[in-house]
Amino acid sequence: MSRQIVLDTETTGLYAEGGDRLLELGCVELVGRKLTGNNLHLYINPERDSHEEALRVHGITTEFLRDKPKFAEVARQIVDYIAGAELIIHNAPFDVGFLNAEFARLKLGRVSDHVSGVVDTLVMAKELFPGKRNSLDALCDRLEVDNSGRTLHGALLDAELLADVYINMTRGQNALMLDGDDDSVSEARRVVRVDLSQYVLPVLRANEAELAAHASVLAQIDKASGQQTLWKIFEPVA
Known part of the structure; x- marks a missing residue:
């Protein structure tokens, strides 16, 4: 040691x-x-x-x-x-x-x-x-x-x-x-493999109220920056 x-x-x-x-x-x-x-x-x-x-x-x-x-x-x-x-x-x-x-x-x-x-x-x-x-x-x-x-x-x-x-x-x-021979080290080295393909991850979409709140926050940030926010470049054209 x-x-x-x-x-x-x-x-x-x-x-x-x-x-x-x-x-x-x-x-x-x-x-x-x-x-x-x-x-x-x-x-x-x-x-x-x-x-x-x-x-x-x-x-x-x-x-x-x-x-x-x-x-x-x-x-x-x-x-x-x-x-x-x-x-x-x-x-x-x-x-x-x-x-x-x-x-x-x-x-x-x-x-x-x-x-x-x-x-x-x-x-x-x-x-x-x-x-x-x-x-x-x-x-x-x-x-x-x-x-x-x-x-x-x-x-x-x-x-x-x-x-x-x-x-x-x-x-x-x-x-x-x-120490290398410690049982806890051996335990830590064991890898449990899990097949994740069997799981279907749910997609939780924002509701209208959450989307509105998000848009409001973005608008406030955009105003505070003098309309210089970069994400506006990527907004889809209506």
Whole structure:
């Protein structure tokens, strides 16, 4: 069965290329689209303070992180955990960018070297709900995922919420995820052939009142368009 890791991070700021660091990692494992409970949650000493704006978002202080392991101490644990899995991330370039920067410091390659692929749920949401707000909170509200416990951002909680959001957004794919030997798949593949030539389909013709109502609507549309409707071309000549 396919293994997927729903992943979220918290960071000291917005710019990995500017020296901001990763300080929390939350991962939730799905196997065959089901939660396994084999999650990974790490607080990491980022070796620098968080920007005030970031601190207001996640509330994780430098003092709290002071005795936590540095990224170099947990890097192999992270690489082993995500190995071969498909990552599911909301706004993937942000989180992947921070992981790539951390990996680069340790000469561990890039995230893409260790996983089978990355799914960006923000891109999915924009395709499913164009023109609407597609933050994690907005998607939870839209898809009826309970996020009442989310006051501050936290990597593990956000990953758990995103797992529910992802499953809801892709629920129609369930049939595609079944094993090939499943009885339900075999049942779905059975084709029942019906000879339709034995049926005579009735033709229901419009009565005078329905024809008059139809003609009235067409006349209104024609008037509103300045007598530019194309169907008049095909009207039979009286």
